[in-house]
Amino acid sequence: MPIKGRLFPTQTKQERVFLLIRKHWFVYVPFVLLFILMILPVVAVMVYWSFNFETITTLNGNIIIVGASAYLLSLLGVQLFGFVDYYLDVDIVTDRRLIDIDQNGLFKRKISELYLHQVQDVEAKVEGIAATLLHFGDVYIQTAGERENFIFRSIPHPYTVAKQIVNLHEQQYQQDLMIKTGDQRQSIGKSLSYGELESQAKKILKSQPFSKRIANPGIFPAPEAEMTSDFLTDSKPPAISRDKSRPKAGKRKTVRKRAKVKKEVEEEQPKTGHISEEGELREGREVDLQD
């Protein structure tokens, strides 16, 4: 289910966020252990004071108070550092791209993004006893071209995330294919419904296995992993937004009717110059993707 709201600076209104992933809680465990280890001396001093209260009234009392306070505040500061570093490291998966927000300490923040069509291969890795038992690991996303590969480190359920990324990539591939197919059909003046476009895209996808697709860096990269087109039955691709230059649904019927009448008249009469080439093409472009 898409998450609402703006989650990163360049997010557009139409972009739907599918996953917002933080590192697994196990990554934060060292900070918790550090906190416990560092708090132990303070607890020991407090226990000592409770039995020997007179020591606080000695000359060194103020130094102990200042020292203990500074120590506790430093401990708190270390925890804040750890929390910022852990909690603000976020990986986001939208229906268009992947965003890796990398927070290193308080003063270093890096945001990198990768469009889904640039994804070539997605690999999930779970290494170690803790990672296997607690279900966390890394997801490696191989990119097209010379770009640096994307790595989602220590995220929970890496296999599910990898599958989701592949599914979204496939959906976008299908959507692009549908638009491309639709454009080709439009150019020869044929109308296509959503169902027809979908079945057309299915056919093309079946005939082109993931590994054998022709590389076209502009639109479709050539992914290496073998994939099936099962995802098509899982979910419906996101709705394609309506072209604003086209008339609205109510008006569309009138336009079609007029076109029909025009065609009938045209068939009855010999062709004259009053129906322009442009007009014919416009009527031919009636493709209702929302059907």
Place this chain on the structure above:
Amino acid sequence: MAYVFIFYLIFLLGFLIYSLAGIYHLWRFGYSGDLTKAIIIIYSFISAAIIVVSLFLISVRII
């Protein structure tokens, strides 16, 4: 005693700047409904409590 107190004040100033930077990050980059706001409140409360208690103890001893 004065040296200890001055050292403490300088430390508190540094701590304040550091805390403001951390809180700014949490406030600026946190999302609505996540833990960032809660952490800001807890952190501020505990820090303030430690500082107030320490200053109170020092002032009691000076007086």
